[in-house]
Each structure stands twice: as C-alpha cells, then as structure tokens.
Amino acid sequence: MKVSMTVNGIPANAEIDPRTLLVQFLRENLSLTGTHVGCDTSQCGACTVIVNGNAVKSCSALAAQFQDAQVTTIEGIAGPGGELHPMQAAFKECHGLQCGFCTTGMIMCAIDIAKHHPNASEREIREQLKGNMCRCTGYHNIVKAVQAGAANMSGG
Amino acid sequence: MNAPSEHETGIGASVRRKEDYRFVTGSGKYTDDVQIPGQTYAYFLRSPHAHATIRSIDTSAARSAPGVIAVLTGDDLAADKVGGVPCGWLITDVNGQPMKEPPHPALAQGKVRHVGDQVALIVAATYLQAKDAAELIEVDYDALPAVADARDALKSGAPVVHDIAHDNKCYTWALGDKAAVDATFARAHHVTRIELINNRLVPNAIEPRAALAQYNRGDDSYTLYVANQNPHVERLLLTAFVLGLPEHKMRVIAPDVGGGFGSKIFLYAEDVVLAWASKKLNRPVKWTAERSESFLTDAHGRDHATVAEMAVGADGKFLAMRVHTVANLGAYLSTFSTSVPTILYATLLAGQYSTPHIYAEIDGVFTNTTPVDAYRGAGRPEAAYVVERLVSTVAREMNIDDVELRRRNFITSFPYQTPVALQYDIGDFNACLDGAVELADVAGFPARREEAKRRGKLRGLGFSTYIEACGLAPSNIAGALGARAGLYEVGEIRVHPTGSVTVFTGSHSHGQGHETTFAQIVSARLGIPFEQVDIVHGDTGRVPFGMGTYGSRSLAVGGSAIVKALDKIEAKGKRIAAHLLEASASDIEFKDGKFTIIGTDRSVPFAQIALAAYVPHNYPLDKLEPGLNETAFYDPTNFTFPAGAHICEVEVDPETGAVEVAAMTAVDDFGNIINPMIVEGQVHGGLAQGIGQALLENCVYDKSTAQLLSGSYMDYAMPRAEDLPNFKVGSRVTPCTHNPLGAKGCGEAGAIGSPPAVINAVINALSPLGVTHLDMPASPERVWNAIQSARQSAQPSANPAP
Numbered sequence: 001m002k003v004s005m006t007v008n009g010i011p012a013n014a015e016i017d018p019r020t021l022l023v024q025f026l027r028e029n030l031s032l033t034g035t036h037v038g039c040d041t042s043q044c045g046a047c048t049v050i051v052n053g054n055a056v057k058s059c060s061a062l063a064a065q066f067q068d069a070q071v072t073t074i075e076g077i078a079g080p081g082g083e084l085h086p087m088q089a090a091f092k093e094c095h096g097l098q099c100g101f102c103t104t105g106m107i108m109c110a111i112d113i114a115k116h117h118p119n120a121s122e123r124e125i126r127e128q129l130k131g132n133m134c135r136c137t138g139y140h141n142i143v144k145a146v147q148a149g150a151a152n153m154s155g156g
Numbered sequence: 157m158n159a160p161s162e163h164e165t166g167i168g169a170s171v172r173r174k175e176d177y178r179f180v181t182g183s184g185k186y187t188d189d190v191q192i193p194g195q196t197y198a199y200f201l202r203s204p205h206a207h208a209t210i211r212s213i214d215t216s217a218a219r220s221a222p223g224v225i226a227v228l229t230g231d232d233l234a235a236d237k238v239g240g241v242p243c244g245w246l247i248t249d250v251n252g253q254p255m256k257e258p259p260h261p262a263l264a265q266g267k268v269r270h271v272g273d274q275v276a277l278i279v280a281a282t283y284l285q286a287k288d289a290a291e292l293i294e295v296d297y298d299a300l301p302a303v304a305d306a307r308d309a310l311k312s313g314a315p316v317v318h319d320i321a322h323d324n325k326c327y328t329w330a331l332g333d334k335a336a337v338d339a340t341f342a343r344a345h346h347v348t349r350i351e352l353i354n355n356r357l358v359p360n361a362i363e364p365r366a367a368l369a370q371y372n373r374g375d376d377s378y379t380l381y382v383a384n385q386n387p388h389v390e391r392l393l394l395t396a397f398v399l400g401l402p403e404h405k406m407r408v409i410a411p412d413v414g415g416g417f418g419s420k421i422f423l424y425a426e427d428v429v430l431a432w433a434s435k436k437l438n439r440p441v442k443w444t445a446e447r448s449e450s451f452l453t454d455a456h457g458r459d460h461a462t463v464a465e466m467a468v469g470a471d472g473k474f475l476a477m478r479v480h481t482v483a484n485l486g487a488y489l490s491t492f493s494t495s496v497p498t499i500l501y502a503t504l505l506a507g508q509y510s511t512p513h514i515y516a517e518i519d520g521v522f523t524n525t526t527p528v529d530a531y532r533g534a535g536r537p538e539a540a541y542v543v544e545r546l547v548s549t550v551a552r553e554m555n556i557d558d559v560e561l562r563r564r565n566f567i568t569s570f571p572y573q574t575p576v577a578l579q580y581d582i583g584d585f586n587a588c589l590d591g592a593v594e595l596a597d598v599a600g601f602p603a604r605r606e607e608a609k610r611r612g613k614l615r616g617l618g619f620s621t622y623i624e625a626c627g628l629a630p631s632n633i634a635g636a637l638g639a640r641a642g643l644y645e646v647g648e649i650r651v652h653p654t655g656s657v658t659v660f661t662g663s664h665s666h667g668q669g670h671e672t673t674f675a676q677i678v679s680a681r682l683g684i685p686f687e688q689v690d691i692v693h694g695d696t697g698r699v700p701f702g703m704g705t706y707g708s709r710s711l712a713v714g715g716s717a718i719v720k721a722l723d724k725i726e727a728k729g730k731r732i733a734a735h736l737l738e739a740s741a742s743d744i745e746f747k748d749g750k751f752t753i754i755g756t757d758r759s760v761p762f763a764q765i766a767l768a769a770y771v772p773h774n775y776p777l778d779k780l781e782p783g784l785n786e787t788a789f790y791d792p793t794n795f796t797f798p799a800g801a802h803i804c805e806v807e808v809d810p811e812t813g814a815v816e817v818a819a820m821t822a823v824d825d826f827g828n829i830i831n832p833m834i835v836e837g838q839v840h841g842g843l844a845q846g847i848g849q850a851l852l853e854n855c856v857y858d859k860s861t862a863q864l865l866s867g868s869y870m871d872y873a874m875p876r877a878e879d880l881p882n883f884k885v886g887s888r889v890t891p892c893t894h895n896p897l898g899a900k901g902c903g904e905a906g907a908i909g910s911p912p913a914v915i916n917a918v919i920n921a922l923s924p925l926g927v928t929h930l931d932m933p934a935s936p937e938r939v940w941n942a943i944q945s946a947r948q949s950a951q952p953s954a955n956p957a958p
Contacts, residue, residue, distance in 0.1 A: 017282075017284065019284060027189075031191070033182070033185075033186075033188075033189035034183065034184075035182070036186070036188075036363070036414070037364075037444075038362040038364065038447065039447035039868075039869050040446045040447045040448060041869050043869035043874075044447075046362055073182065075182050078181055082181070084180065084181070088180040088181065091176070091180050092173070092177070092180055095172070095173070095837050097179055097180065098415075098667035098669070098837060098838075099179075099361070099362070099363070099412075099413065099414045099415040099666050099667030100175070100179025100180075100184050100414065100667070101184075101186065101361075101412075103179050103180060104179075104180075104182045107180060122882070123878075126878040126880075127877075127878050129876070129877035129878070130876045130877060130878050132877075133869075133874055133876060135360055135361055135362050135415050135841070135874075136362075136667045136841045137840055137841055137844075138841045138842075138844030138880060138883065138906075139844065139875075139880055140880075140882055141840065142877065143882070
C-alpha cells in the first residue's frame with residue numbers, strides 16, 4: 001500500500017507492507033535512524049516522535065495510520081545550521097544522557113511535557129516521564145534537563 | 157582550592173561531553189543503524205521448552221516461504237565443524253579438578269536446555285519474512301523435566317542439565333582457612349546467622365543486542381558490527397576458539413553501543429551463527445533482538461542463595477566469617493560466568509572490615525535457565541550484600557549502633573592483606589562514612605521518624621559500606637586463577653603534523669563518556685585545546701589489541717595506558733626539541749604545551765615539534781625516526797579498590813506495603829577524579845540499578861517448568877523516573893597508589909553499595925513490628941506479607957494449631 005506524510009517538513013511517500021510500523025517507516029524507508037526501538041511492548045519510549053503536535057510511540061503505531069500527518073523526529077528539531085533545540089541543549093548541559101540510546105525518545109517526550117506542562121514541578125516531570133525508560137542515568141539529571149529545557153523553551 | 161570553572165577542560169573540570177551532540181541530534185550510529193548494501197535479515201527460532209530432546213526439525217515449508225534465503229540448523233553447523241561457544245575462565249574445584257565445561261553449540265544439537273535456546277536460523281530478504289517463515293518450521297520436541305532453582309538442581313533426583321555433570325555441579329570452589337574459621341566460631345561470644353537470596357536480574361540495556369556480519373569473498377575476511385563492550389575479545393573468541401580463523405581475517409566493530417552493564421561483554425551464540433551464515437550465504441546478515449529475546453538470551457545477573465555467619469566478640473569485634481553460596485550459572489557457561497561467583501565474589505567478602513578469618517565455599521550449578529554472567533558489579537554487589545546484611549544483623553542482635561559497629565571493625569591501616577587473597581592498597585573508610593552520615597543528616601532521622609509515625613508511616617534508615625576490586629589485574633595473577641585472557645589495556649597516541657591528536661584506546665565506551673574524559677587527560681598533558689583531541693575505540697581494524705570495558709577498568713587501566721603513551725610522546729618530543737633548540741634532551745622540560753630549555757625563555761611549542769616530526773627537513777634523521785606516534789600497553793600491578801558508604805532512608809506504608817525511597821546518599825572514594833559531572837552521573841545510574849534490584853526488579857522462573865515468567869517490561873519492573881528520588885552524592889579521595897592517574901573506577905559503585913542500604917532501611921523501618929528479614933525485591937506484596945506475618949506471630953493465635 002501507498003503512504004504519504006510530511007516528516008520534518010519534507011514530503012515522504014512510499015509503497016509499504018501494510019504491517020509496517022511508523023518506526024520502521026522512519027528508520028528503514030527514510031533512513032531517519034535517530035528514532036530507536038528499545039522494546040516491543042511500547043513500554044520504553046525510545047521510539048517517541050511527535051505527530052500532529054502530540055508525542056506518539058512510533059513502535060506501536062502503523063505507518064498507514066498517519067496518512068497526511070505532520071511528523072517530527074529528533075532529526076527535525078535542531079536549527080537549520082545545526083544549532084541545538086533548547087531541550088537538546090538542556091540534555092547536554094545537564095548531563096541528562098549517557099549511552100544516548102533512550103535520549104532521542106526522551107527529548108521528544110520532554111518537548112511534549114514542556115509544551116503541555118510548561119511549569120511542571122520535579123514530581124510532575126517524574127510522573128510525565130514514566131513512559132520513557134533510561135537504564136544509565138537514574139533519571140536524576142534527565143529531570144533537571146527537562147526542567148531546564150522547559151524554562152528555555154518558554155524563554156525563561 | 158579553586159574549583160575549575162565550567163568552561164575549563166582540565167583535570168577535575170566538569171566538561172560537557174564531546175559525544176553528546178551526536179546523541180542528542182539522533183546522529184549516533186548504533187549497530188541496528190548500520191546498513192550494508194544487500195544485507196539480509198535473520199530471525200532465530202527459539203525453544204519454547206526449558207529442557208527437551210529435539211527429535212526432528214522440518215524446515216521444508218519455511219525454506220520455500222516468500223523471501224527466504226536459507227534456514228540453518230545445528231546439523232548444518234556441525235557439518236561445517238563450527239565450534240561451540242567457549243567459557244573464558246577455568247575454575248579449579250576444591251578437589252583440584254577442573255570445572256565441568258559442557259559443550260555449548262551455537263545452534264542446539266540434540267537437546268535444548270533453556271527457554272530461548274536457539275534452534276534454527278532463518279535468513280530472508282526482510283525481517284518480517286524471516287519471522288513469518290519461522291512459523292512454518294516444525295520441531296518435534298520430547299519435553300524433559302526441567303529445573304530452574306539452583307538449590308533444587310542440587311537435590312538428588314533433579315533433572316540433569318548436562319550429561320557430564322550428573323549432580324548439576326560445575327564446580328565447588330573454596331577460599332580461606334576453614335579450620336581457623338571453624339575453631340574461631342567454636343569459641344565466639346556471639347554468632348549471627350543469615351540466609352538470603354540475591355535475586356536474579358535482567359541487565360536490560362535499552363539498546364537490544366544486535367549484530368551485522370559481512371563476509372568479504374574478495375579477501376576471505378569478515379566484518380562484524382556488534383553491540384559489544386570488548387570487540388577484541390569478541391574477535392579472539394570468535395576466530396581462534398570457534399570458527400578456526402586467523403584473527404586478522406575478522407574485523408569487529410562495536411559502534412555506538414546503547415548501554416551494556418556487563419550483558420554485552422560476552423561472545424554470544426548469535427554472533428557465531430551470523431558470522432558463519434554470512435560466509436555460507438555470501439550475504440551480509442543482520443539480527444537485532446526484540447526485547448522479548450533480550451529477556452530470554454542476554455546473560456542474566458546475580459542469582460545467589462547464601463548462608464552466612466559472623467562470629468563476634470563481646471566487644472563487637474568481628475572474629476570470623478563463614479559463607480556458603482549456591483550460584484546459578486544457567487544452562488551454559490557464558491564467557492565470564494564462572495569467575496563471577498568465585499574470584500569476583502569471595503575475594504570481596506572482607507568488605508571494609510578487619511575480620512581475621514574468612515572461609516567461603518561456592519557451588520556453581522547448572523539449571524535450565526538463561527546463562528548467568530557478570531552484571532553491573534559482577535560478584536562485588538553479591539559480596540557487599542552478604543557482608544552488609546550480616547553486619548546490620550549483628551548490630552541489631554547485639555544492640556550496637558550501626559555506624560559504631562562498622563567503625564569498630566574498619567580496616568584503618570594500609571596496605572592491608574585480607575584473609576581472602578586481596579591486598580587493599582589504600583582507603584579511608586571512616587572519611588566516607590563520616591561524609592555520608594553528615595550528608596544524609598543521620599542526626600535528624602529520629603525526628604523524621606516521629607513525624608512519619610504521626611502520618612501512620614514507618615520510616616527506616618539503612619547503612620552499607622562496600623569495597624570493590626576494579627581494574628582486574630595483573631595478568632599473571634589472573635592467569636594463575638584461571639583467566640584465559642590478559643588484563644592489560646592499550647593506548648596509542650597519534651599526533652598529527654599540525655599538532656592535533658587522535659587517541660586509540662582498547663577500552664570501549666557505551667555511555668561512560670570516554671571521548672570526553674580521555675580527551676581531558678590528553679589535552680591537559682600536551683597543553684593543546686580539548687577540541688583538538690579525538691578518541692577512537694571499538695574497532696579492531698583501527699585500535700591495537702585491548703580488553704574493552706567492564707569492571708570499571710577504563711580509566712584506571714585504559715587511562716593509565718594512555719598516560720604511559722603520553723610519557724613516550726613527551727620523551728620523544730624532548731629529543732626533537734633538543735635538536736631544534738640545540739640543547740641536551742636532559743635540559744628540556746615540557747610544561748604548558750611548550751618544550752623549554754630549563755631556566756631559559758627558549759622554547760618550542762608542541763605543534764611545532766609535531767610538524768618537525770612529520771616534515772623532517774631540519775631533523776636529526778640519523779638519531780631519530782620521523783613521526784610522533786606512540787603506543788603503550790599497561791598491565792597494572794594490583795586491582796584498584798574504590799570504596800564508599802551508602803545510606804538509604806525509606807518510608808513504608810504499612811497499609812499497602814509500598815516502600816518509598818525518601819533519600820539515598822552515597823559518599824564514595826574513587827581516587828582521583830577527572831570529570832566530576834561524569835562520575836556523578838555514573839553513580840546515579842548505579843544507584844538506580846541497585847535500588848531497582850532492592851525494590852522492583854526480579855527475574856522469575858516457574859519452579860516446575862523453568863518457564864520465564866518475567867519476560868517483558870509488562871512483568872519485569874524496571875525503575876522509572878517516578879520510582880526514584882534525587883540522589884545525594886559526595887566524594888572523598890585517597891588516590892590509588894599504583895597507577896599514574898591515582899584513579900580507581902566508579903561505574904559499579906552505585907549498584908554495589910545501594911541494595912544492602914535499601915534492604916537494611918526497610919528492615920529498620922519494620923523492625924518495631926518484629927520483622928528481621930526480607931529478600932529482594934522488597935515489593936509491596938512481600939513487605940505487606942512480612943508485616944502481616946509479624947503481627948500474627950506477635951499475637952497469641954486465636955485458632956490453636958490442629
């Protein structure tokens with residue numbers, strides 16, 4: 001079947017097996033390998049992308065569900081010259097990552113948190129992050145990064 | 157002392173990491189991201205039985221399924237004479253006999269021995285096609301009785317996992333003076349005895365294991381991309397011990413690796429099969445584990461059942477300790493599995509204490525479960541858990557304050573020879589404990605407990621101190637103890653003509669930030685900008701032979717190799733400078749990036765020396781080779797001994813059994829620290845894994861069928877952000893005395909010190925109710941049940957026993 005959507009502002013069309021997951025479409029058809037797969041039960045959140053303004057776990061959604069959708073992946077949030085998005089910068093500044101594997105999904109989730117809860121407390125951030133797993137950092141610095149990134153995004 | 161500013165890059169500065177730009181932008185390159193033209197996709201058909209005889213395998217329907225290129229089984233592997241997966245450490249039994257080392261075929265031959273054991277490989281044009289075709293394979297199994305618990309496996313009549321070990325014992329191994337220990341126990345004032353389980357864990361790096369093997373017909377060589385912590389050892393085992401190839405015919409590349417925690421140290425059967433298949437099919441073959449496969453096939457961690465006793469004098473001094481542990485090794489011997497419950501465990505049972513006599517005996521046992529091997533800390537967390545649970549139990553039984561009892565028994569004079577083989581070079585255990593007591597505000601605890609009580613909650617404080625042996629070494633001693641590999645590390649410094657530097661290290665980074673830490677060392681030493689230093693690791697085609705990263709060895713051993721190579725660069729630089737400055741090399745000093753004639757203002761900068769070495773126009777070619785490229789192999793003379801004190805404060809809800817970590821404090825001594833930010837991050841991660849073990853994580857097998865019950869994130873409770881507190885982390889420094897950096901290692905500390913602190917805290921909270929023991933994880937159900945049992949046994953029974 002044919003599917004077409006806009007990914008990071010660029011039209012993307014392909015002929016796909018109807019079983020193709022959104023994450024497979026991004027990684028294999030579009031070579032956008034920044035979106036990762038960490039589990040097969042949609043528990044870990046490494047595959048989080050933003051679709052039409054909301055965070056979506058791309059490993060548990062079919063690409064075919066997103067006909068004509070606007071999809072943003074980790075590759076689509078930095079500035080045109082490679083300047084980091086405020087949330088990316090916050091993760092780097094706060095040492096909110098180690099191996100980097102969960103990081104891209106974590107950042108996409110964090111942007112979603114900042115958008116919907118711009119003044120979230122530490123406790124609220126921890127609750128909001130519960131759909132994303134990190135095995136390296138113990139979350140201490142991720143929570144700090146989300147707080148700092150949210151403040152930067154709102155110009156604070 | 158002035159703390160380095162945020163923008164400094166020297167030793168001791170919290171430099172922001174070089175590697176982060178690619179990670180936060182999604183530009184990292186993990187194994188599954190690698191694409192090779194013509195690549196095919198592999199799927200492994202795995203055993204649904206824990207133990208079964210394979211009567212037959214019918215692959216005909218699968219072979220003709222759409223997209224399928226090949227279906228291969230154990231018979232094909234045997235026909236091609238592909239060897240089994242070897243174990244890297246030979247343990248000698250108490251009777252002087254070598255351990256039992258059963259074969260581990262890379263695809264099952266005749267029998268399967270755990271759920272997930274691999275039975276066939278399907279290679280197809282797409283992953284989905286390979287997976288679909290696997291459904292068409294018919295395997296006729298004759299299911300056999302299975303055993304999951306190592307203690308059950310030792311009982312007479314238990315199912316036999318391997319024919320060469322009818323009692324299921326791989327070995328019984330012992331360390332220490334049994335007679336002296338027994339004699340001391342016989343006359344002790346007090347004996348404390350505990351029985352405990354160190355629960356089995358699944359390492360769960362968020363990146364699943366993956367491998368992509370490519371055979372290159374043109375030169376009869378292989379390239380293997382693999383998510384692995386030590387590519388050279390992977391290559392050595394795969395070529396020399398399994399496939400029978402010369403090493404130079406295989407290049408192993410471990411690109412960005414998404415966490416390891418031990419589970420990616422090992423040579424796995426999948427890697428063998430993929431490499432073999434890539435030649436057989438003359439196509440690149442790629443496999444990426446699904447998470448459910450990771451649960452079934454990544455080597456698990458821990459799984460000890462232990463009885464431990466401490467003989468104590470009337471003054472609270474520890475006199476002797478006796479430990480018996482049954483260690484579950486799983487169905488096959490993973491690469492370092494045999495060393496974990498022996499060399500890496502029993503040698504740490506002295507902890508921080510001057511117990512004069514210790515005797516430990518370990519049974520390593522086969523079961524029908526996934527192989528068990530090193531997981532974050534590898535043996536040391538198991539040791540610390542035994543020691544610290546025992547010490548806190550002594551404190552309670554003898555009514556001595558936890559902190560006071562520890563202080564009374566601390567080793568305070570160094571070097572210190574333990575009764576279990578190690579010689580601690582240095583430490584200051586009181587300093588860490590003092591620091592932790594202050595940071596955790598132990599003095600304020602009684603008030604907090606009272607306040608919690610008013611809210612109906614039980615608050616507890618738990619202590620633990622630990623010591624670990626890092627930077628496994630030296631090679632000759634490890635060899636005498638059964639290691640089948642060396643334990644040195646390599647550093648190669650390649651100075652480029654314009655003065656920038658590439659460092660090739662044999663250690664491997666899978667989140668530890670080596671690209672930053674190592675660059676700080678080189679930049680500080682050579683006086684060149686941090687940005688002009690690049691670190692290369694993880695590629696046997698580029699890096700000299702090294703041993704990879706595990707056991708917190710990268711800085712202490714790998715970093716020291718880099719320092720040794722820098723020494724050589726400096727020495728050669730002095731000779732070049734001596735020529736350029738027309739002086740004697742012995743009169744040249746190197747400081748702040750300049751070679752200077754001592755006592756003068758005549759100097760040449762480092763970059764000019766580099767240029768002279770590569771553009772040797774005015775150069776003493778008769779005395780010196782051109783080029784500025786030096787390599788050093790560093791084999792340490794001893795382990796390093798990081799140590800610390802952890803204090804956990806918990807609050808238990810007696811109505812639900814839920815435990816909340818109210819505060820977690822860690823004060824550690826890692827020796828000299830290069831990048832405090834990175835070190836703190838490592839501690840945080842370790843604490844999370846340790847708290848995860850203590851409260852949440854548990855790998856559970858059905859006792860009768862040996863089916864894995866906790867086989868996904870739906871059933872295995874991984875710590876999430878809301879399960880953990882912010883951490884209070886501090887440090888005290890006693891530099892390691894025998895490596896040039898004075899570094900000890902920090903990666904495992906959090907996972908070693910925290911589990912006993914958490915469980916001691918939970919028991920402390922529950923002890924007013926009479927609870928004296930709980931096994932990990934202290935889940936709400938277990939805590940609630942412990943509370944109910946304690947309450948019932950505290951009251952006279954309403955219904956007399958029949």
